[in-house]
Structure formats: C-alpha cells, structure tokens
Amino acid sequence: MLPAQLNASHFVHYPPQARGLALQHLSVLQEAPLSFLPAVLREMIEYDYAFPAERAAMERDLGQLEVLSPKERAEWFSGFSRLHLSAALDQFDWVNLPLQFTEQLSAYLWSTNQMDAFRTAATVYGDRMRAATAPETHPARRVGVAVIGQGVTTHEGQLFEKLRAHGTYFSNIRPEGGLAELLAAAGSRAQAHPSPYGHWYIEGGSPADHPSPLTCVSYERLRATREALLGQIQDQVSKPGMGPEALRSYLTKLSPAQLGLQGDVVLDRFQVKLLTEGSGTQIFSTTFAQWAAREVLRRADPLTVLVRFAPRQRQRPMSDLLSSDGGTLDLDPKGSLIDADMAAYYHWINQNRLPGAEQSSFLAWFEGHSQAVAIGPALPRGTKSDSPLTVKNLISLVFG
C-alpha cells in the first residue's frame, strides 16, 4: 500500500489520541512519500504516551505541512520521493509497524547505496522545517549538570579534556555538600519555572534525597524492571529461530505493565524505552545514565537535566551480564569515571543541539573532588581558575 491510499480505517489500531492526530492530518499524510511517512508514524503512534514537548512539536510540524501548498509539500518531500523502494517495502504493514518498517527501510537503503541520499533528504527537510517553525520559548535558560566519579578516591588522568576548551576549568572546588546543593538548586529551578517533565534528576545508582518537583529516573530503582526484562530476553533467546531482529521486534512491543511498572504512564513508557531501545542500558549504569540524558534532551525539551553517574559493574562475559540473578556485582569505579567523563561531553553536545543553546549553561563536577568545568555565556572559554570556590559558588555561576 502507498500513502495515497491511506484512509481512516488504517488507523483503527492506533491509541485514541494518536488516531485523532492522524485523522486530523490525513490529507498531508497521504501526500508524503513512503520513504518518509513511516518515520512520522513511528512518532505519531506514541503520541498518547509522549512528553508534552513532543506532542507540541508533532502538532507544530504537521501544522506547518498543512499550510504549505501541494506544490510546496512536493518540493519539501522531493529528496525522499527520489529514493527507490522495493515492492516488499510497499507491501509491509508500515501503518501499524512503523518502527519495524524504518529498520527494514534502513537495511534496504544501505544495501542499495541510497543511505547518503536519504541523509541528504533528511537534512534538507529538517533545515526547512526548523527555518519555517519558531522554536518553543522558555522562561529560563537551559542548564545541564553532570556529576561524575562517584566512588573514586583518586584519579591521576586529566578530566573534562573535551569540555575545557568551551568553558572555565576550576581546580580548587571545596566539594563538601556539593551534591545536595546541586539537587537543591535544580529543585529551586523546578519550583521557579514549573513545567511538566521540564526538570530532571537522572541517577546512575540509588537516588539521593531530592526535591519532589524533579522528575527522577534511577538505574537502581529500575532494578526489578531490568531483571524482568533480562528474564524475558533469556526466555526469547532460547526459543528456536530467534535472531537479533526478532528479539528487537519483541522488545519494542513490551509494555510497562509487562515489566512491572504501573505509575506515571508517560514516565513508565519512557523508562521502558530506555531499557528496550538503548544498547547497553540494561547492563551498565553509566550507559543507562548517558542514554537517559540524551533521550530526555531529545524528547522532553527540558530546562534542567542533572545527571549523576554511579559505578557500573565490571565487564564480564555477556551471558553473565545479561543474567538476572541479582547477585552482588563487582564494580569498576575508575572505568566508570572515564565512561562518565565522555558521557558528560555528550550531555553538553546534546544540550547544544536544542534551541537557545547560546544562552544555556553546563557544569561537570568530579563528585567529592576539587575539579569542575563550567560552560556558559558569561564564562570565559579555555581558561583555568585556581580560586577556592564552593559548589554553591559554582551554582551561582552556572544557574544564574
């Protein structure tokens, strides 16, 4: 089936609000090329469980496509329309299985040497959409905080090497009470600028006491969920004929309830996706925290994201890493510090992809130690400060 043949009956299996959105914009969907549309439907089918910012962005983008003339829409889609797809892709149930379709599309584009053309088409389309639509305005600058190195007593290597050029490196921080100060400051921001899913505390271990307005995701708090997931994976892998693609398809269908989550529908769905779509998030807490920060920034348009990394388990054979025996784990604090140092850099990169990046601020701190780097519009780049400061002083520099 091609998009032009779409009608209301095709969306009968969509969640109610997603179905409503699809029907509201059916004519635009009918004009989109097959190489493009399932990527839209992949997001749309999750509309009922999406963050408010995601919903707004979907509505904004679809609204923008609506105001274009048919000729303009054809021009916007032209890069995608030039791609050649197989008959098998035409016949795939891309309306109800858009994620699986896009994975098959990706494999097909690779095998037919069209991936570069797809990337170009996507870039051109994205640039046009960004130019045509005004980004959401925010009541405050965006702030990111990465707290790394929990459990490390000494470290001889240089930290924050990739971040230093972009801000000020502090070598004489008094660390006492630093984490509590940072969490309190994040909480104050959440109170001052209330926004659903706008202020986050991502914890790689067990969460510290934190103000209630912060949305908290914790690796340790998800232990039962992770173990349930790993149990499901073990069951599936042992089945005859199961391969990596079938396993992935199975995982995408898992609901929060199947993994024992029965709280906030939106947050539960987000957490399940962290564990079922992220690679390594199930086994390494550092990977979980990094990926969670990336996904929060990509999806929730947050004002505050504080990530605290915890020691991950030491590398073991994958079969052991994937086992859900819940035994005592041997931890690797020093390796985790290196992981988190890179993850802090990625946190900053991902924050900079969002609107208002030039006004945003970022702080990375070696927990319990004297080193930190702070980046922001008022902070000089590529400089070093040996002045004695408290974490509270740092907060005033970064949070404003």
Place this chain on the structure above:
Amino acid sequence: MSLVSGLTQLKLSSMEIAGSLGRSRRDFLRDASGLVLGSSLGGSSAFLQGQTQQKKRKVVVVTFGGGARDQETFAPEGQVNISHMLHELAPRSTFFTQMMNKGILGHYVATASLATGVYETLNNFSAVPPGHPTVFEYFRKDLKRPLSNTWVIAPSNGFNRIGESEERGYGPGSGARVILPKHLLKAASSGSSADLKHLLLDSYETPLYTPHLGGGEIELQQLDAILKLSVADFMSHARSVSSPDELSMYIAKRLMREQSPSLLWITMHDIDIAHSGAYSLYVEAIQRTDRLCADLWRAIESDPEYAGNTTLFILPDFGRDADMEAGGNGFQHHRTGDTASRTTWMMALGAGIREGVIYDRPVQSIDLVPTLGAMMGFSAKLSQGQLIRELL
C-alpha cells in the same frame, strides 16, 4: 520530539570533514613519527623486483576491528591509545590517512567487502558466503596454492563462511579455511568453559542477543592436525589470555609456526565492545589491539619463514559515528553512515613497502584486494576496487 528528530544533521560536507581528518592525522604523524608526505609514485616494489622469491612472499592482513574512530587512534587526541603502532610500526610503514568504506557498515558485510574488493550487500547477521570471489580464491586459483596456504582467523559465528564465495569458477573448496577460535575453545572445553566465558563472547553488535556457539569434532581436529596443539595446552593458554582477540592472536601465531600460510587474514573484534556504551572499555580494547598488532609484527620478524618477505596490512573495517552526528550516539555505534564512520586509515609495512611515507589521497577499502593481487601475482578479476599504486 520533532517529527524530524530521527533524521540526521550535517554541519560540514563529507568532503570537508574527510579532508580535515586527513590533514590533522598527517600533520601529527609527521611530527610524531618523522613520516614524510608521499607525493611520488616512483620506485617499484620489492615484490615486483624479486620474482625469484615469489614463492616465499607472504601477506598478513589484520582488520583493526571492530570499528575504530580516528579520534581514538591516529588523530592527535587518540594517539595515546596506539603507542605501539605509532612508535614501532608507523615509522616503518606507508600510511594512508583516508581509507574510505562506502559500503554497508556492519562488521561481517564490511569485512567480506574488504576480502572481495566489492561492496557486498549480504545480510550482516546471516552466515552466508560473500557474493563475489574472495582474495583467497583468487590467490589459490591463479597461483595454484594448496588449501593450507591461506587461512582466515575470524571472531564470531557470522564470519565462518567468509573464506570463499559461491561464484562459478571459484566457490566451495577453492578458498580459505576459517578458524573460529571461540569454536575451538568451545570444543576443547567440552562444555566446562565456565571460567572462559569472557573469551566466548560472539558479537557486540547485538549485545542482547547471545547466539549459541558451535564447536565440535572438526574443531578438535583443527587443534590436533593443523595447530599441533593438545587440548590441554590450548586450554592452558586460553586461561592465560584476557580477551577473544588475544586468543585469536595466539591462534594466528600458532598457525604461522605450524602451517606458514602465505596469505593470512586476521579479523579482530574486541573494539566492538563500544556498542555497550562504555567508553573506557572501548578505549581499553583499542589499546589491547594496538599491543597485539605490534606483537604480531614482532612474531613476523622473528619467524624465519616470514622475516624479510612478509607485508603486513593493518586497517579498521570502518570507523564509528562522530560525536557531533545527531543521528547517532558518538563512539557507541556505526549506524549513521557519516564521514567519521566511513573514514579510517591503513598502514602497510614490511617487504616491498616504502618506510615512513604518508599518503593523503582517499583510497577505498575495496582497493585492497586488487592491490594484493598486483603485489602477489594474481588477478582479482571481479573486484571493483582500484590499484593502490603507491604500494606497487
């Protein structure tokens, strides 16, 4: 999330980035290793001059896998991770700063493309033969070499058919035998491999899926008849190594000693632990692979069958996604097809190779096979790559 959020962003054109990467590596290498920029195609290979020694000529290819970026290897900030290659091997090598892979960036399909000189399109996760004749088939057919003269040592189940295609005129029986060290270990351990599970990890590309590993009577015969190793000795050594690639390198050296193959292909894979998202493990694997490559070169130089008549090629199968590439997650994967994931390097050293020379011009991974053919005297008829004339 915007409806375009899954789509990628590019800040610079591919050519701009590739050129920048190449220049930065070249400049640093010139400073760090005393290499000079190659500009002439003059001179000729000792391979071509020494016709009488043709039977003795040997080539070893190592894929520095799976998937290593410039910035953790030969780019300035990465060179701390490759001290052996930088200081011991690079000064003796001809170094290409822009090795491009324009094919599918999965480890099996990319390695198959390297081995055939054609960008293969096979399913990366299926144990299927390459779609075109392999370098091993060309080598054996044209030079009339026996089966024992070429071998592949490969990291996982998926690579077990990489030794030969099904192409008419080549195909089954005409290529290389493949040794899968993990299969050897599985067979030798007879199911009691609890303390060796760290060596049996088959694939990082799909870390949640851990397939069953084979290993039985055939592998035990390989140990005994080919490697001349007792099960006890093999197991004893296996217990002394820390990673699958260390086991592969042990097998490679054993194979060199017992069989002296003239064309040996070793595919490394530890680096692909990056898919787990742990940067420290990724970097550790690069450092280990660097050490293993230097070990291999020392083994070549100290083996009378290989010393002085062997050319060693070291190259990643491809890179990994750039930190700034919005469609990826940096070092973790190689899914975007961006410039960083397609652009790596190649080092060649040993017999017939000019020492201490850097070339900036882009070459492609499919160029390796026809170049090996020109060096060794066989014709890679169906390869789609070009000769790398700087090596001839």
